[in-house]
Amino acid sequence: MLIIKGLTKYFAKNSPHETLALDNFNLRVGKGDFVTIIGSNGAGKSTLLNLIAGTLQQDKGEIRLSGEMINNQPEYQRARWIGRVFQNPLLGTAPYMAVEENLSLSLKREKRGLRLGINENLRNFFREKLSELNLGLEDNISKKVGLLSGGQRQAMTMLMATMFKPKVLLLDEHTAALDPESSKKILKLTQDLVMERQGDLITLMVTHNMKQALEVGNRTVMMDRGRNIFDIQGEEREKINVDDLVRQFSILGNRKDKYIEDRMVLI
Amino acid sequence: MPISLFLHALEQGLVFGIMVLGVFITYKILDFPDLTVEGSFPLGAAVVAKVIFSGGDPLLGTFLAIIAGSLAGLITGLLHTKLKLTNLLSGILTMTLLYSVNLRIMGRPNIPLLGKVTLLGEIENYFPNLSMDYLIPFFFLFLVVILKFIIDYFLSTEIGLTIIATGDNEQMIKSLGVNTDLTKLMGLCISNALVALSGALFAQYSGFADVNMGLGTIVAGLACVIIGISIIKIPTIFWRTIAVLVGSLVYRLIMIIALRYGYSFGFKPGDLKMISVLLVIIALSVPFIKGKLNFADRFNLGRKDLQNNNGKEV
Ligand SMILES: Nc1ncnc2c1ncn2[C@@H]1O[C@H](COP(=O)(O)OP(=O)(O)OP(=O)(O)O)[C@@H](O)[C@H]1O
Numbered sequence: 001m002l003i004i005k006g007l008t009k010y011f012a013k014n015s016p017h018e019t020l021a022l023d024n025f026n027l028r029v030g031k032g033d034f035v036t037i038i039g040s041n042g043a044g045k046s047t048l049l050n051l052i053a054g055t056l057q058q059d060k061g062e063i064r065l066s067g068e069m070i071n072n073q074p075e076y077q078r079a080r081w082i083g084r085v086f087q088n089p090l091l092g093t094a095p096y097m098a099v100e101e102n103l104s105l106s107l108k109r110e111k112r113g114l115r116l117g118i119n120e121n122l123r124n125f126f127r128e129k130l131s132e133l134n135l136g137l138e139d140n141i142s143k144k145v146g147l148l149s150g151g152q153r154q155a156m157t158m159l160m161a162t163m164f165k166p167k168v169l170l171l172d173e174h175t176a177a178l179d180p181e182s183s184k185k186i187l188k189l190t191q192d193l194v195m196e197r198q199g200d201l202i203t204l205m206v207t208h209n210m211k212q213a214l215e216v217g218n219r220t221v222m223m224d225r226g227r228n229i230f231d232i233q234g235e236e237r238e239k240i241n242v243d244d245l246v247r248q249f250s251i252l253g254n255r256k257d258k259y260i261e262d263r264m265v266l267i
Numbered sequence: 268m269p270i271s272l273f274l275h276a277l278e279q280g281l282v283f284g285i286m287v288l289g290v291f292i293t294y295k296i297l298d299f300p301d302l303t304v305e306g307s308f309p310l311g312a313a314v315v316a317k318v319i320f321s322g323g324d325p326l327l328g329t330f331l332a333i334i335a336g337s338l339a340g341l342i343t344g345l346l347h348t349k350l351k352l353t354n355l356l357s358g359i360l361t362m363t364l365l366y367s368v369n370l371r372i373m374g375r376p377n378i379p380l381l382g383k384v385t386l387l388g389e390i391e392n393y394f395p396n397l398s399m400d401y402l403i404p405f406f407f408l409f410l411v412v413i414l415k416f417i418i419d420y421f422l423s424t425e426i427g428l429t430i431i432a433t434g435d436n437e438q439m440i441k442s443l444g445v446n447t448d449l450t451k452l453m454g455l456c457i458s459n460a461l462v463a464l465s466g467a468l469f470a471q472y473s474g475f476a477d478v479n480m481g482l483g484t485i486v487a488g489l490a491c492v493i494i495g496i497s498i499i500k501i502p503t504i505f506w507r508t509i510a511v512l513v514g515s516l517v518y519r520l521i522m523i524i525a526l527r528y529g530y531s532f533g534f535k536p537g538d539l540k541m542i543s544v545l546l547v548i549i550a551l552s553v554p555f556i557k558g559k560l561n562f563a564d565r566f567n568l569g570r571k572d573l574q575n576n577n578g579k580e581v
């Protein structure tokens with residue numbers, strides 16, 4: 001269970017540029033939930049994920065994971081339970097290190113010691129995992145990651161973010177920077193990898209694609225100006241279509257005048 | 268060219284090669300241009316000279332030099348990670364601090380070691396039948412090879428990989444559960460320990476320690492690293508450590524030749540530093556002149572152009 005209570009985050013506090021990026025944000029997500037998060041630019045989606053992961057520190061509020069308060073732990077400690085994939089495929093992997101080295105770094109996230117980072121057993125395990133991606137990477141396990149395509153790197157990052165069996169998976173527009181073909185593949189891979197965990201994982205996926213937001217996962221949260229303004233799941237979510245969602249967004253976000261604009265941005 | 272010139276280049280290339288391994292770890296592995304070495308090289312020399320001059324055991328002195336070097340790295344690392352100073356400023360502060368520290372340790376600007384029992388002297392006593400001419404290069408070679416393999420092994424361990432990743436994509440490795448403050452501290456300590464060891468051995472080899480002997484260490488180190496990896500381009504750790512050592516040998520050979528024969532072209536000993544800088548610039552510009560940069564060249568040149576992925580995306 002991931003519980004977020006009263007989470008508030010300012011940027012450039014007490015300066016003329018002060019921005020309230022998260023405004024008393026609340027969310028409770030149960031094990032097995034796959035939540036898609038939507039909202040216009042600057043709504044605070046990335047800030048939310050960065051606060052959960054510990055890349056940023058909140059000004060107020062708390063984050064609990066399986067009962068444990070994690071909001072004061074440094075990022076590297078939370079990484080034991082949190083897998084992440086970013087929009088930019090270059091962010092999730094180390095370009096001048098080999099495929100197998102990247103995987104090894106991701107698999108063991110605590111108590112690293114003076115054992116070799118890679119051995120035959122691990123190598124076989126990595127080959128097996130890589131072959132499931134169907135990208136032929138299992139035969140290029142010592143290739144430098146910088147030589148792979150964006151789609152291949154993103155697929156590797158997906159694998160790295162799930163292979164160590166995290167409790168939480170954070171995806172921030174992780175298909176947005178890819179060509180349509182790779183984008184589709186990565187989304188499919190995401191669903192497969194989440195399925196593999198059979199309801200044992202909490203997934204938060206930010207997307208700008210409303211259609212995707214309703215098709216993928218089992219719950220959708222809409223954010224606006226740092227608040228959680230709309231949260232649907234189950235039957236209610238089944239019935240809703242993209243157009244309804246955009247309308248909701250305009251009404252709830254007090255943006256009736258901007259309906260057309262929102263439609264263009266969100267779909 | 269007389270054979271003794273080659274032997275000298277070999278000896279110096281190996282002794283300084285230990286320093287080059289240290290510079291390689293900060294500059295290439297951690298992506299941290301560390302100026303501390305300008306101070307930690309003479310620090311190693313000062314510590315060992317002080318111990319030997321006061322009648323202490325040279326092995327103990329060498330060991331203390333290694334410890335002192337790693338402390339120097341620790342200071343730079345703390346300035347950088349805790350006070351958030353830039354890597355260049357952190358190095359400059361420590362390097363300048365060490366100048367005073369080194370003077371304090373030695374009590375004067377220069378300590379001669381001629382006639383004292385050094386580590387090399389002790390080794391000579393172990394092998395009375397061998398000529399010093401071959402014993403010294405052989406001992407240095409032995410030491411450098413051992414250090415090379417220890418570094419290779421360390422960099423392939425779980426911790427070692429996190430140090431490499433810190434230089435390659437810091438943001439990623441943080442999100443994979445690594446405290447990058449710690450990996451940077453480790454890298455800096457190891458690097459400066461090697462540099463101080465190099466300084467300690469050089470003092471015993473050349474028979475003196477001087478507070479100014481660190482001048483130009485960083486450029487010499489960079490020159491060796493860059494020359495080495497433009498000669499041997501295989502991007503595995505095993506070959507990269509070999510490459511920088513080869514770079515060290517080539518560099519010393521060039522320096523010795525320049526010193527020996529340069530006068531006929533009007534060179535003076537004071538021009539050596541300029542030659543070092545020219546070497547660095549030439550080695551760095553060759554791939555540009557040859558044409559487009561490929562992946563391997565970018566890798567060799569320092570990684571900035573490929574690494575614009577550190578643009579604030581989070
Ligand atoms: N590092 C930062 N410094 C200052 N302001 C920031 C910073 N990061 C985000 N902000 C501001 O906080 C607000 C929320 O930004 P955030 O990146 O969370 O939005 P988002 O919902 O992810 O938007 P997008 O859809 O464009 O990715 C915005 O107003 C943004 O300008």
Ligand SMILES: [Mg+2]
Binds near residue numbers: 046172
């Ligand atoms: Mg965002």
